[in-house]
Amino acid sequence: MLTTTVVVIGGGQAGLAVSRLLTELAVDHVVLEQGTLAHRWRTRGWDSLTLLTPRWFSRLPHWRWTGPDPHGYMSRHEVVGYLEDFALSFAAPVAERSEVLSVRQDLGRFRVATTAGCWQADDVVVATGHSALPHVPDVAGRLGDDVLQVASDEYRNPGDLPAGGVLVVGASASGVQIADELNAAGREVVLAVGRHTRVPRRYRGRDVIDWLVRAGAMDRPRTSLPDPANPPHEPSMQLVGRTQPRELDLASLQARGVALAGRLTGAARPDPSRRTCRPAPRDVARLLERHGLAVAVETGARYLLDPFRKHEPTLVSDVGRERRVDLLNRAVAVAADLGAGVVHLWSGILPDGVSEESGWDRVLAGVETVLTTAERAGITLAVEPEPGMFLDRAARVDELLDRLGRPERLRMTLDLGHLTCNEDDPVGVLRRHRADVVHVQVDDMRRGVHEHLELGTGEVDLPPLLGLLARTGYTGLVGVELPRHSHAARRPPAPASAAAW
Numbered sequence: 001m002l003t004t005t006v007v008v009i010g011g012g013q014a015g016l017a018v019s020r021l022l023t024e025l026a027v028d029h030v031v032l033e034q035g036t037l038a039h040r041w042r043t044r045g046w047d048s049l050t051l052l053t054p055r056w057f058s059r060l061p062h063w064r065w066t067g068p069d070p071h072g073y074m075s076r077h078e079v080v081g082y083l084e085d086f087a088l089s090f091a092a093p094v095a096e097r098s099e100v101l102s103v104r105q106d107l108g109r110f111r112v113a114t115t116a117g118c119w120q121a122d123d124v125v126v127a128t129g130h131s132a133l134p135h136v137p138d139v140a141g142r143l144g145d146d147v148l149q150v151a152s153d154e155y156r157n158p159g160d161l162p163a164g165g166v167l168v169v170g171a172s173a174s175g176v177q178i179a180d181e182l183n184a185a186g187r188e189v190v191l192a193v194g195r196h197t198r199v200p201r202r203y204r205g206r207d208v209i210d211w212l213v214r215a216g217a218m219d220r221p222r223t224s225l226p227d228p229a230n231p232p233h234e235p236s237m238q239l240v241g242r243t244q245p246r247e248l249d250l251a252s253l254q255a256r257g258v259a260l261a262g263r264l265t266g267a268a269r270p271d272p273s274r275r276t277c278r279p280a281p282r283d284v285a286r287l288l289e290r291h292g293l294a295v296a297v298e299t300g301a302r303y304l305l306d307p308f309r310k311h312e313p314t315l316v317s318d319v320g321r322e323r324r325v326d327l328l329n330r331a332v333a334v335a336a337d338l339g340a341g342v343v344h345l346w347s348g349i350l351p352d353g354v355s356e357e358s359g360w361d362r363v364l365a366g367v368e369t370v371l372t373t374a375e376r377a378g379i380t381l382a383v384e385p386e387p388g389m390f391l392d393r394a395a396r397v398d399e400l401l402d403r404l405g406r407p408e409r410l411r412m413t414l415d416l417g418h419l420t421c422n423e424d425d426p427v428g429v430l431r432r433h434r435a436d437v438v439h440v441q442v443d444d445m446r447r448g449v450h451e452h453l454e455l456g457t458g459e460v461d462l463p464p465l466l467g468l469l470a471r472t473g474y475t476g477l478v479g480v481e482l483p484r485h486s487h488a489a490r491r492p493p494a495p496a497s498a499a500a501w
Helices: 013-024 039-043 076-089 138-142 173-184 208-214 250-255 279-290 321-338 356-377 394-403 416-422 426-436 462-471
Strands: 006-009 029-032 100-106 109-114 117-121 123-126 166-169 189-192 259-261 342-345 380-383 410-415 437-442 444-446 449-453 477-480
Touching (some): 006 109, 013 029, 013 076, 166 173, 250 259, 279 321, 356 410, 380 437, 394 410, 410 416, 410 426, 416 426, 416 437, 416 444, 416 449
Parallel strands (some): 006 123, 166 189, 342 380, 380 410, 410 437
Antiparallel strands (some): 109 117
């Protein structure tokens, strides 16, 4: 029988990381791997599989990516090479082809039986990963033999599946990637959607993983959870890693022809799941509280409701207005979870051929419906006059307030750039409507040109506007609205000790 201090079960990234730290502490140990090093990465996963996270994020103890394209995404074979190099860097004591058969206590120590012999150790670390076994719904056992069933880690490529349509169950990372690949190969695909986490691949020029790291989301201690002993299961993010990053979500899949269904519960198709990530706002609320930040909820929703038209549908659109109302009602619920006092909205552009009075009928009906939700939740709606929209000036929003009886939970957002763009007297307009203003946005703009500019590059005269707010006791949020191309700004040189991103 072989003897050591610690037995580590699993020769993947977790087991090798433990081995590197034990080596640093001069603790005698062995890493037992059922196949060869990084066995699961070699034998599981589809051919086109890449990591969801950029290469720079693949950090191990005293080991970082130093190769080309740190912002790209490793293929499955690259991961194998990365782990092999890591193991070689400290001569990891990996015993390959040693599948563990049993672990039991024996006279105060552990006896570990493998296909290559037995080990005795003081401690055992199980590092086999949290997704070693696929989660197969119960309905799978009731399907006939004529329906081929393949777990995601057994799928290789569309050509390996028999001809015909494919039902993909699950809309997290693996499900949406496989559905997208099958659809591109010409298959008829139905995607069963349950709980998942939807995030953009990139935001303002940075990968979402970069934002999560910088926001501290990856450093959340277990003790910060509501129930540390039973942490919630968080589905993987709905992302894809590719050389040319692009969004991959339910809207884009549907636009390409993938049929979306609800959660798989049996032979019948249920109603699509409507709520996918409700706990997320409360997590953000805790982060905001920790940093002493306040927040308002914006509802522009570019391409969210319609993947081909930027802001459609709106409160004044010919069709689909109920979808905008539904989005605003959801925003009110999110605001309540966040502890935000204000939900910001605008009217939309009145379609050609629609009369002024019909426009008022539409916007009044929509705002009144959302206002009922807001009043129940204790949230204030702040309507913004937006150049080119039906409610384009502060006086038009003021008329909206009058038509609805000036309810307590209906107020106004003013963008100081918009005042310069399309109001004759910005300071006078702010003074006239100051009592109704609960949300202020600051940017720069030129007269008659609706383009958000960097501060100091337009014609907005900020001192008298901000001075008026200060003198009149304004206590709401004043947020700087970043220009549309701010993500393209040149980065300052990184300090020599900073990690490469």
